[in-house]
Amino acid sequence: MADATPQTTFRGLPLTPEQDAEVRHYIKRKKQHGAPWDTPELGAMLRDMLEPPGNDDGGLGATVDETNAATERATASIDETMEPIEACEERNAAMETEGMRGPRR
Template sequence: MADATPESTFRGLPLTPDQDAEVRHYIKRKKQQGALWDTPELEAMLRDMLEPPGNDDGGLGTTVDETMAATERATASIDETMEPIEACEERNAAMETEGMRGPRR
């Protein structure tokens, strides 16, 4: 496959070779069906290709903080007089419960 450059890609957009091939395949398929190919669907596809994915997780620091807080809450449920294996099982069960509750807001 030839390298995709702005001079060779669809509308001169900075697409990867795979993205350019996907756009050209979409256009070819639409033409074969006798349908319009310059549609809002194509524009949405291009927008998705050109915009980097969003960062919905709130950052790595937030995830680490949430995990540490969940671990502390789970550890707090362990009694010091428990056997080590029982304490480990209790901690694991508490961590699963914290995980099911999801992140605190």
């Protein structure tokens, strides 16, 4: 497939080759069915392609960071000289304790 450049993409938009192919396929399908292709649906598709996705994870990054921090604190309470099973049990207990404390502020 040829590189997608503003001179070769749909309406000169900065689309990736995959996005350009998707737009052209949409138009071709609409024309085959005799339907108008320049629709609000096409406009929405192009907006989605051109605008970066929003941060809709609902603070997932903060949750992951807090979980990692809790894991590090729990792991720090384990003595290297412990038996593996004992160390695992101590770590699990420390994680439960961290979980009961809730998020740090």
